[in-house]
Amino acid sequence: MLVQASGLVKQYPRIRALDQVSLEIKEGEVFGLFGPNGAGKTTCLRVLSGLTQPDQGSATVCGVDVRAAPNEVRRELGILIDIPFPYEEVTVRRYLSFFAEMAGVPRPDIPAKVEWTMSLLGVTPHAESRIGKLSMGERQRTELARVMLSTARMLFLDEPSSSRATTSSRARRSSTGTPSCTWGGSSPSGRRAN
Numbered sequence: 525m526l527v528q529a530s531g532l533v534k535q536y537p538r539i540r541a542l543d544q545v546s547l548e549i550k551e552g553e554v555f556g557l558f559g560p561n562g563a564g565k566t567t568c569l570r571v572l573s574g575l576t577q578p579d580q581g582s583a584t585v586c587g588v589d590v591r592a593a594p595n596e597v598r599r600e601l602g603i604l605i606d607i608p609f610p611y612e613e614v615t616v617r618r619y620l621s622f623f624a625e626m627a628g629v630p631r632p633d634i635p636a637k638v639e640w641t642m643s644l645l646g647v648t649p650h651a652e653s654r655i656g657k658l659s660m661g662e663r664q665r666t667e668l669a670r671v672m673l674s675t676a677r678m679l680f681l682d683e684p685s686s687s688r689a690t691t692s693s694r695a696r697r698s699s700t701g702t703p704s705c706t707w708g709g710s711s712p713s714g715r716r717a718n
Contacts, residue, residue, distance in 0.1 A: 532581035541567040602676035612656030627674040641669045
């Protein structure tokens, strides 16, 4: 199992975001968390990626305990969580090249890998554009490209369907037989996921 979680609980002052969540995700599996805003999807991804500690329960990701070794867990993951874009003055190509190097892609391979990823996600026409000048959909595709450049065994994508372009890109990524993918997103029906 790539992910095993049992009895995860996360309590915030006014709400219990996770209430005895248990799940298993196998190698090669695409797994989704669906539910309305506030259902705990992002909290679950944050706990599983070691960014937030659970109040109760246990979880391992890629065989690593999320409580005992959160930094090691994050080395195994490509994480796309809705965050501000602090690199607005950097071009798309430079941004992706920087993160490819940080992810451990060998330097001689970076230009080709960045070009391939930009092409796959339709980002190539914006390669020399500053991130701050991109539309939200273009920024989301750029962020997805960043995650795909990682050498991670597993991808955690939060709200990937908030952009049609990102959704189609995710589908293309999964068809290439690359890392397992987990995501959180609102269900079309707006009902809480069980």
